[in-house]
Amino acid sequence: MQGLAGFLLKVYMHPLFQCRQWVLSAIACGVLIVLGAFLLSDAQAQISRSKPKPVAPQDAYLQPIAGLSYSQLRLFREGEKEFKVPWVVFPLLGGHWGLGPTFIADACSTCHINGGRGITIDDTIIVQQLLRLSVPGKGPQGGPNPHPNYGDQIQVFGVNVGLKENLKPGEAEVYVDWQALQVELADGEMVPMRKPIIRIENPNFGPIDETVMTSLRNTQVVFGMGFLEAVPEAILMRVAEDQKKQGLNGRLNRVYDDTLKKTVVGRFGWKANQPSIRQQIAVAFIGDIGVNSSLYPDENCPKVQTICRAMAPGNQPELLDYNLEQMTFWHAALAPPPARNAEAEEVILGERLFEQAKCSGCHLPELTTGDYPLLPQIEHQTFRAYTDLLLHDMGEDLADGRADFLAGPRDWRTPPLWGIGLSAQVNGSTNFLHDGRARNIQEAILWHGGEAKASRDLFADMSKDERNALIAFVNSL
Numbered sequence: 001m002q003g004l005a006g007f008l009l010k011v012y013m014h015p016l017f018q019c020r021q022w023v024l025s026a027i028a029c030g031v032l033i034v035l036g037a038f039l040l041s042d043a044q045a046q047i048s049r050s051k052p053k054p055v056a057p058q059d060a061y062l063q064p065i066a067g068l069s070y071s072q073l074r075l076f077r078e079g080e081k082e083f084k085v086p087w088v089v090f091p092l093l094g095g096h097w098g099l100g101p102t103f104i105a106d107a108c109s110t111c112h113i114n115g116g117r118g119i120t121i122d123d124t125i126i127v128q129q130l131l132r133l134s135v136p137g138k139g140p141q142g143g144p145n146p147h148p149n150y151g152d153q154i155q156v157f158g159v160n161v162g163l164k165e166n167l168k169p170g171e172a173e174v175y176v177d178w179q180a181l182q183v184e185l186a187d188g189e190m191v192p193m194r195k196p197i198i199r200i201e202n203p204n205f206g207p208i209d210e211t212v213m214t215s216l217r218n219t220q221v222v223f224g225m226g227f228l229e230a231v232p233e234a235i236l237m238r239v240a241e242d243q244k245k246q247g248l249n250g251r252l253n254r255v256y257d258d259t260l261k262k263t264v265v266g267r268f269g270w271k272a273n274q275p276s277i278r279q280q281i282a283v284a285f286i287g288d289i290g291v292n293s294s295l296y297p298d299e300n301c302p303k304v305q306t307i308c309r310a311m312a313p314g315n316q317p318e319l320l321d322y323n324l325e326q327m328t329f330w331h332a333a334l335a336p337p338p339a340r341n342a343e344a345e346e347v348i349l350g351e352r353l354f355e356q357a358k359c360s361g362c363h364l365p366e367l368t369t370g371d372y373p374l375l376p377q378i379e380h381q382t383f384r385a386y387t388d389l390l391l392h393d394m395g396e397d398l399a400d401g402r403a404d405f406l407a408g409p410r411d412w413r414t415p416p417l418w419g420i421g422l423s424a425q426v427n428g429s430t431n432f433l434h435d436g437r438a439r440n441i442q443e444a445i446l447w448h449g450g451e452a453k454a455s456r457d458l459f460a461d462m463s464k465d466e467r468n469a470l471i472a473f474v475n476s477l
């Protein structure tokens, strides 16, 4: 053995042996291949070990889209943290400084629990809903004209600096009383329904009388927003054109963009009155939590609210720009939950009935994204949100009587239906429609009027089995 090794070494070292470096390279290659195979098998083992855990039921609306890079995922996690972080008054501990002076909730996720809808609760001040208000005339940028003493939204709470019990009365208390009614379907079934009556108590800055227009809004879901933001205007215009042939009248809202300083397409909110995810977030901060930002640097204190105006802000601005960018990315990258049960017989029948009842005229199954530099992964894709992002006249029963840019007093944006069947498991809410009056899908459909009246009547004329199938389809999305 030793003799053989000695012989090979001699050959290798002999001056006539020209291919010495080849042999070295071959050995090095061999080592690399073995090492590579070892690492790969380990990586594979790791991949199979870290297979995505099944999503917990309450987290169905909080998942990132597939294929985020490591740095995008980090941005996503930071954004999620900011959505959940509580805001407190300087110098209290336990959150970011900047709550109030007046506010409705101390965190985004106080209303959007697990990223889901609001829940209506009887006999308490509204907290997961909000009341918009305005007076006749137009605001500075063509939007609603804010009330001189209350602004464009009632903040039901206020803060006292430094006190542990930092809640004090806000601008006014808002309650909702529910008026019960019944609707009869073609087969004789009676459906109990309810409609909100708004009650404002203890207004602290003068009466809020009938000349003031109000609009009750339930908290919306926040996933899938990147897709909705990425649909080119031209596509939406084409959808609106096509709808005219079907006797529908979908229209784009056009609203003021406070960053671009011009009027652009409105996409977000129940009346599509916000142009972008970023602005929607900044508006929520100033309106709902009392947190100012570089976009809205002034505290939300109308002239008569002298105590509010005298309070020092928690920071300048309270919302840091990079936190706003993290949150914008998080909203954009929040995935819509995948559809379920598509193969079930009832769901297949339901889809056919959804077409037949012309629900799909407005709840358009497919839209396509265009360029979207914020999240290139979702550019030029077709997605199934079941919305047209357009405003429709939904009739007198759903009217709030309060115009918002081009959205008239009876107009609402078609809400996406994706993920709607998971609403209850996410946070217990099955409160649908702009004010949360519907307690299930059937009630939501039966409130449809105006342009959607024919659809509603086709539903009300169906047999119980057909209605159930249609509802099963909606719940599968």
Ligand code: HEC
Residues within 6 Å of the ligand: 083, 104, 105, 106, 107, 108, 109, 110, 111, 112, 127, 128, 129, 130, 217, 218, 219, 220, 221, 222, 225, 267, 268, 269, 270, 271, 277, 280, 281, 284, 285, 288, 289, 327, 331
């Ligand atoms: C007081 C409860 C409440 C709080 C707090 C709140 N929201 Fe909302 N959110 C709502 C309501 C109500 C709407 C619908 C507003 C409308 O139509 O006018 C909404 C709408 C939205 C939308 C638009 C969804 C869509 O489909 O168009 C986004 C995004 C959003 N909120 C994000 C946030 C963020 C981010 C925060 C924290 C800065 C926040 N919200 C805080 C109640 C709340």
Ligand code: HEC
Residues within 6 Å of the ligand: 248, 270, 354, 357, 358, 359, 360, 361, 362, 363, 392, 394, 398, 412, 413, 414, 415, 416, 417, 420, 431, 432, 433, 434, 435, 441, 444, 445, 448, 451, 452, 455, 456, 459, 474
């Ligand atoms: C003319 C357009 C139009 C048609 C047709 C239409 N919808 Fe809607 N739908 C809307 C609008 C707009 C809203 C929001 C109304 C509101 O909040 O007051 C809505 C709300 C809903 C909601 C509640 C969603 C939520 O998140 O609160 C459901 C469920 C729904 N529609 C299902 C249907 C079904 C099923 C049909 C067919 C029977 C149908 N819609 C037909 C426009 C339409």
